[in-house]
Amino acid sequence: xxxxxxxAAVLKSCxxxxxxxxxxxxxxxxxxxxxxVEAAAIERLDLLVASGQYLEGVPQxxxxxxxxxxxxxxxxxxxxxxxxxxxxxHLPGYGVDGCFAEYVAVSEALSEExxxxxxxxxxxxSPLPPPVIAAAAPAGLSAKLLLERVAALRxxxxxxxxxxxxxxxxxGEVIVQLCALQGTGRVIAAGRNRDRLKAxxxxxxxxxxxxxxxxKEELSQRFRDAAERPIDVVLDALWGExxxxxxxxxxxxxxxxxxxxxxxxxxxISGVPLRSExxxxxxxAGTRVSPxxxxxxxxxxxxxxxxxxxxxxxEEVPLTDLPTAWHRQAHSAGTKLIVVPNSSVAxxxxxx
Numbered sequence: 001x002x003x004x005x006x007x008a009a010v011l012k013s014c015x016x017x018x019x020x021x022x023x024x025x026x027x028x029x030x031x032x033x034x035x036x037v038e039a040a041a042i043e044r045l046d047l048l049v050a051s052g053q054y055l056e057g058v059p060q061x062x063x064x065x066x067x068x069x070x071x072x073x074x075x076x077x078x079x080x081x082x083x084x085x086x087x088x089x090h091l092p093g094y095g096v097d098g099c100f101a102e103y104v105a106v107s108e109a110l111s112e113e114x115x116x117x118x119x120x121x122x123x124x125x126s127p128l129p130p131p132v133i134a135a136a137a138p139a140g141l142s143a144k145l146l147l148e149r150v151a152a153l154r155x156x157x158x159x160x161x162x163x164x165x166x167x168x169x170x171x172g173e174v175i176v177q178l179c180a181l182q183g184t185g186r187v188i189a190a191g192r193n194r195d196r197l198k199a200x201x202x203x204x205x206x207x208x209x210x211x212x213x214x215x216k217e218e219l220s221q222r223f224r225d226a227a228e229r230p231i232d233v234v235l236d237a238l239w240g241e242x243x244x245x246x247x248x249x250x251x252x253x254x255x256x257x258x259x260x261x262x263x264x265x266x267x268x269i270s271g272v273p274l275r276s277e278x279x280x281x282x283x284x285a286g287t288r289v290s291p292x293x294x295x296x297x298x299x300x301x302x303x304x305x306x307x308x309x310x311x312x313x314x315e316e317v318p319l320t321d322l323p324t325a326w327h328r329q330a331h332s333a334g335t336k337l338i339v340v341p342n343s344s345v346a347x348x349x350x351x352x
Contacts (some may be wrong), residue, residue, distance in 0.1 A: 007341065008101030009322045011093070012062045014052035017326040018100065020319065023064075026097065026105040033076030033108050033121060035087055039134035039316075040069035040099040040339045041170075042329040044262065049093045053265075059093030066098030066339075067091070068138055070130040078108040084130075085121045086137060086298065088291075100322060102341045122295055126302045131338045133302065135170065135314035139336065140301025141294055142286055143174035146259055147182070149284045150233060154255050158183040161229050163246055164205075166237030166262060168196035170314075170336040173203065174301075175235055177310055180204025188226045190242065193334045203311060211242060219245035233257070240264030252277045259284040314338050 006025045009018035028034040045054075046065045052058040066089070073083040087106050092098030106121045126133060150157060162179050166172050168191030179187045180203070189205040191197055197208040207226040211219070223231065223246055230251025236243050240263030247256055247269050256279060273279045286294070304310040317325040319341040329337050 006102040007319055008064045008097075009066070009319065009326075009339075010062050011050050011059070011065050014050060014058060014061070017323050017330075018050075018065060019323060023101070025103050028075055028105045031077060031108055032105045033079050033085075034074045034103060034105050035069070035071040035085060035121065036074050036103055037069045037071045037087075037099055037101060037341045038130035039071075040066050040341070041134045041138055041314075042322075042325060042337045042339065043067055043138060044260065046092075046098070047326075047330050049091060054091075056091060056094055060095060061093075063093045064097040064099075064101050065092050066100035066104075068134070069099035069104065070124065070134045070137075071099075071104070074103070076108055079121070079123070084124045086124050086133070087121050088294070100319070100339055100341075102319070120291055122298075124302075126306065128302060128305060131314060131316050131340060132305065132312060134338050135336045136301050136305050136310070136312045137298045139170040139174045139312070140304070140310065141297035142171045142259070143178055144297040144300060145286065145289050145293060146171075146175065146235065146257065146284045147178055149282070150235070150255065150257060153257075153280065153282055154233070156182070157233060159185045160232040161186045161188070161227050161251075163188045163190065163223060163227065163231050163234045163249070164237075165190050165234065165242050165246055166260060167191045167200055167205070167208075168193040168332075168334065169237060169262075170312075171259075172237060173200065173313060174310060176200050176204050181309060186227060186229065188223065188231075190223070190246075192332065196334055199313070216241055216245045216248070220248040223249040230254070235259070238263035239267050241267065243267045244269045247273050247279065247281075250277060250279045252279075254279045256281045257284055258282075312336075316340050 008023045010021040011018040048054045069087045073079045167189035186206045188207045189200040190209040192211045209226050234246045234256040236258045237260035239261040314336040325337045
């Protein structure tokens, strides 16, 4: 490339958000491709790593965050220039720079089997605009693979009563729709954003519960009232007090699957439901899923969006506005924020 400088979001402190800097454009090594970033979602993992509270410890500062992006290959050994790709980077901040930049360099090697996260670049054959793909892919793959985990633990969810904690997030929005598509008996969406909860009623939720400041016992009873029947499955992105309340409301032989801790890393749960109701607690993490399954789930998600089965809510923000968008996403923006590095337009909200 002739231009050796680019704009990027650089995190210099775990106590502050990233700032926009001019930095050298990465040079690709043999076996890598250089990708022009067209859209990148701000993920909870990005925020967690930047906070210094991730399992790997404090990241190596300074670094460019951003774990996933959609872009176009500029140079590569395996991929021809002009190829649209989806980039997944394994933990930017621990020796790797991320996607919140105009360009990113990533290995072209595709891991076909094995468990655990890995950096990869995968061709994308979809007519959807890059911001739509960037919003749909991570949420869809998480939701689909989570429900596959549920099916492996208890069988099909057809006819089941499902409580989704954190339903107002991007993944929760897709979970609600997939549950409805898979013929669940009743879906209860719980979250803090009132407007988003109302929107979920049009996307497949049968009832909503707005999380407020209340006792565990009060919240547990509200879950029971909304369910109108024993809760079979709890899908929990929150943990903390909502998880404890939901566990108490879970019916006999129920399944509780946690996949996030946005309401707190710890929860004072009672052992009584585990014994008296034979409730099973399990976990799900995308980093424990094979790259092959991740790619399959992304392909399925994009087809669902293209064919109108799934709706995705997101908001585009230019790279220059990322510091503000970062703060908004950290404090529950109410929609998925998609960074568009080469755009200078004002934020655009879309519902596809």
